[in-house]
Amino acid sequence: MSESDLTQDQRIIERYLGQPARLPDQVREVGERALGGPVRLYAMVDLAEARTLTQRWILLGERRVALVEPSGEARAFDRSSVRAVREEPGLSATLLHILAEANQPPLAELRYTHRQRRAVENVRFVLEQQIEGRSVETGSADVEYARAMAAPVREAQALVAGNRRAVLWRLLAYLAPYRRRLAWGFAAAAVITLVSLVPPWLAGYLIDKVVRPVQDGAVSMDKGATAAWLAVIAMALVFVVRQGAALVRLRLMAVVGEMVARDLRGEVYAHLQKLSMGFFSRKKTGSLITRVTSDTDRLWEFLAFGVVDVSLSLVMLVGLSVVLLSLDWKLGLVMVLPVPAFCWAIFWHGERMERLFLRTWRKWSSMTDVLGDTLPGIKVVKAFSQEEHETGRFSVRNADVTEEANRLHVSWTTFWPTIMLAIHGTTVLVWAFAVPRLLGLGGGGPTLSAGTFVSFLLYTTMFIAPIEVIGQMTRTMNRATSSAHRVFEVLDTEPEVVDVAEPVRLEPVEGRVAFEGVTFGYDGVRQVLRGVSFEVAPGEMIGLVGPSGGGKTTVVNLIARFYDVTGGRITVDGVDVRELDSAHYRRQLGMVLQDPYLFHGTVLENIRYGHPEARPEQVIEAARAANAHDFVVKLPHGYDTVVGERGQTLSGGERQRVSIARAILHDPRILILDEATSAVDTETEREIQEAMDRLVAGRTVFAIAHRLSTLVNASRLFVMKDGRLVESGTHGELLEMEGGIYRTLYTLQREMAKAI
Amino acid sequence: MVRMGKAALRLERREDGQLWAVRDGEERAVRVRRLFPWSEDGRHISLRDVDDGEFALVGPDEQLDDASAGALDEATKGAGFVLEVTAVLDIDEEIEIRVWKVETRQGLRTFQTHLDDWPRETPGGGLLIRDVAGDHYFVPAPGALDARSREWLWAFVD
Numbered sequence: 063m064s065e066s067d068l069t070q071d072q073r074i075i076e077r078y079l080g081q082p083a084r085l086p087d088q089v090r091e092v093g094e095r096a097l098g099g100p101v102r103l104y105a106m107v108d109l110a111e112a113r114t115l116t117q118r119w120i121l122l123g124e125r126r127v128a129l130v131e132p133s134g135e136a137r138a139f140d141r142s143s144v145r146a147v148r149e150e151p152g153l154s155a156t157l158l159h160i161l162a163e164a165n166q167p168p169l170a171e172l173r174y175t176h177r178q179r180r181a182v183e184n185v186r187f188v189l190e191q192q193i194e195g196r197s198v199e200t201g202s203a204d205v206e207y208a209r210a211m212a213a214p215v216r217e218a219q220a221l222v223a224g225n226r227r228a229v230l231w232r233l234l235a236y237l238a239p240y241r242r243r244l245a246w247g248f249a250a251a252a253v254i255t256l257v258s259l260v261p262p263w264l265a266g267y268l269i270d271k272v273v274r275p276v277q278d279g280a281v282s283m284d285k286g287a288t289a290a291w292l293a294v295i296a297m298a299l300v301f302v303v304r305q306g307a308a309l310v311r312l313r314l315m316a317v318v319g320e321m322v323a324r325d326l327r328g329e330v331y332a333h334l335q336k337l338s339m340g341f342f343s344r345k346k347t348g349s350l351i352t353r354v355t356s357d358t359d360r361l362w363e364f365l366a367f368g369v370v371d372v373s374l375s376l377v378m379l380v381g382l383s384v385v386l387l388s389l390d391w392k393l394g395l396v397m398v399l400p401v402p403a404f405c406w407a408i409f410w411h412g413e414r415m416e417r418l419f420l421r422t423w424r425k426w427s428s429m430t431d432v433l434g435d436t437l438p439g440i441k442v443v444k445a446f447s448q449e450e451h452e453t454g455r456f457s458v459r460n461a462d463v464t465e466e467a468n469r470l471h472v473s474w475t476t477f478w479p480t481i482m483l484a485i486h487g488t489t490v491l492v493w494a495f496a497v498p499r500l501l502g503l504g505g506g507g508p509t510l511s512a513g514t515f516v517s518f519l520l521y522t523t524m525f526i527a528p529i530e531v532i533g534q535m536t537r538t539m540n541r542a543t544s545s546a547h548r549v550f551e552v553l554d555t556e557p558e559v560v561d562v563a564e565p566v567r568l569e570p571v572e573g574r575v576a577f578e579g580v581t582f583g584y585d586g587v588r589q590v591l592r593g594v595s596f597e598v599a600p601g602e603m604i605g606l607v608g609p610s611g612g613g614k615t616t617v618v619n620l621i622a623r624f625y626d627v628t629g630g631r632i633t634v635d636g637v638d639v640r641e642l643d644s645a646h647y648r649r650q651l652g653m654v655l656q657d658p659y660l661f662h663g664t665v666l667e668n669i670r671y672g673h674p675e676a677r678p679e680q681v682i683e684a685a686r687a688a689n690a691h692d693f694v695v696k697l698p699h700g701y702d703t704v705v706g707e708r709g710q711t712l713s714g715g716e717r718q719r720v721s722i723a724r725a726i727l728h729d730p731r732i733l734i735l736d737e738a739t740s741a742v743d744t745e746t747e748r749e750i751q752e753a754m755d756r757l758v759a760g761r762t763v764f765a766i767a768h769r770l771s772t773l774v775n776a777s778r779l780f781v782m783k784d785g786r787l788v789e790s791g792t793h794g795e796l797l798e799m800e801g802g803i804y805r806t807l808y809t810l811q812r813e814m815a816k817a818i
Numbered sequence: 819m820v821r822m823g824k825a826a827l828r829l830e831r832r833e834d835g836q837l838w839a840v841r842d843g844e845e846r847a848v849r850v851r852r853l854f855p856w857s858e859d860g861r862h863i864s865l866r867d868v869d870d871g872e873f874a875l876v877g878p879d880e881q882l883d884d885a886s887a888g889a890l891d892e893a894t895k896g897a898g899f900v901l902e903v904t905a906v907l908d909i910d911e912e913i914e915i916r917v918w919k920v921e922t923r924q925g926l927r928t929f930q931t932h933l934d935d936w937p938r939e940t941p942g943g944g945l946l947i948r949d950v951a952g953d954h955y956f957v958p959a960p961g962a963l964d965a966r967s968r969e970w971l972w973a974f975v976d
Contacts, residue, residue, distance in 0.1 A: 159835045
């Protein structure tokens, strides 16, 4: 398979799983012969009967199922002969039986590890739907297989670790808008490097050309003094220029790094706002926050200092080597030859430290686990008198951390003095080679001047810093590219819900909502909505009820266009929602959720969230309608009270009423209520229900509730089960349906309420 | 309903490939779930029916005939199956994941773990590694592995 033929999922499989990224051609050929037609869906089964790793394939055709063994042998059976699919899940392997009639041998027996599970479950899902008399439309078999197999890695990792060099170049491209500042920063750094080479040379010059000649009487005292003072002034100038350049370099690069980090943060955050809900359901919030904060901060550090430090250290080492070799090539070689060994030693030490850090990190996690467990659960600890036990547990892990940290300290405190000793050893070697030549012990007089020797000694001290930087270069680059990967993954993710080129704006939305044979699945094959159709008139209140997992929340998610349908269509006022300007449409859509989300800010800011220009009178009016005004007035700072992160300073009922006030002010044409009264006490529920009654008036409302008594006044009730709309009608109509789901649920809830 | 030590429990792998449990004249296709897969040597087993209800709880004192014991033993092996690591060939850290290349008793395998998902020590001194797909890899005696494997594992074992 050529690189260009591979999808990203297939690349993940090839790189990480060591398995075929798609059905091998030979297996496809054999399988299609057995199926008598093309392969619609397939999965690899990776365990043999003896539970050794193998490669069997199960292929689904239009009417038949085929099994292709590793030997290439194939057998097939009719899909219509499948009566049941049973699985026996284990710790790491599942045994799946595809059954025919009772007491007949299974049509197939498949053993596979969890890695193959999603792909096999796709096949299983289609077979089970068929048993229930439903058909499932599947996409490309290769795409579905690759998606199922790559999902665990894709969810765990930022993205397939691609070419680090390409990532680095892409990162450096962010410096382009600041190229002038960057050029000045590099120039300043180059000046620092160059002028740093001057003092040792000057010292040697002073000794050889001034001090010695004056002492020997070859130069007059006056002339010598003038030259010496000039050298002192030059030295002072060098230091002034050097520190001036350091100031320019540090400031410019720090600012440039900060600007790039700002650009990246802004770009990532703006892009996150555009991404679809599917992306957020796949990624942990903490991981996304890290990308906007820590990762961009790490990139600042790299761009501000790492880039310049690494490049100039290389220049410095080359410059020093050239200077030393040109001053005296024999002594120069003594100094230069061990440099690669020193760089390697520092690199090696870095690698060892990584492993030590890993151990320390593991111990540290173990210790913080105790904290994370016991502090939030301190009431349980005390109730069971486990304080001493927990203290003991913490002490053991604390001691473990200390032991590992000490191991770490032993390592670096041993390494650095040792490497310094080695570098100083080189200096001693320079002495050992230089002294006989200084004294002329080989006969023929001194072959090395005192000035050159002093210059040499001073240059040797300058080797240490660049050696250290270059030794740690790999680590610095790896850390920066890792952060860049995480940031670029967000930037490279395409929103799944995108507006058409010329979207329609409904001014205003009337609120007529229609589902026309809507089919939807979050992950391609498994459908959570199957052919749902209904029409809702403007101003109707629809109660969505039914067992969990029936598809109620998916219906409202699709109305809000958080996802696009996979089949059929949804229209609002006769227009397909995919044709609408989604931002404009959502401005006319309101949501009140079970756990209302309030932002860090004042009550006023939260009520005004969707309508920032609202006048105070409008805010108060909305709060009154939401039964929130009275409790807000009692807060110390009234509407200016800061409610804290996620509104934690308010009770659940108070937060809910603020969110209703927000929805009332937003004045949506279509309103979604998702279990809005389920998490509060009876009195609060009454107040919220009152507020809701005001809120829903004159709008199209979709309300989800498990407590059916709250929906008896709905215009109609839709009962959802297994992704289908199975019953609809008014409360009274549904109660009259003998054996109906709604009637059963309602009767059960009433009986439970009476029992309580 | 949970029943222990009552009427004799009979287990058999029938022609349809499923494990069937029979007790008090009632029979159901069941699957086994080990209650203590690591700490108690798998001696407590829950037999679950198709709806995942508990048909029977088999304790260490349960008297089973030889055929039933054999069928249960085989099913338990299947349920407790994990890949057994015999050598660690490479551990590489990548962005947000750690990539392991290992030799297992079942064959060569490459898998990935989250960076902060540490291998877990089992009561018998083994090491249990869980990958991003949920598969488990068991190292029964890390100290008995070859020197190179031990070196790779050094950061993960005490």
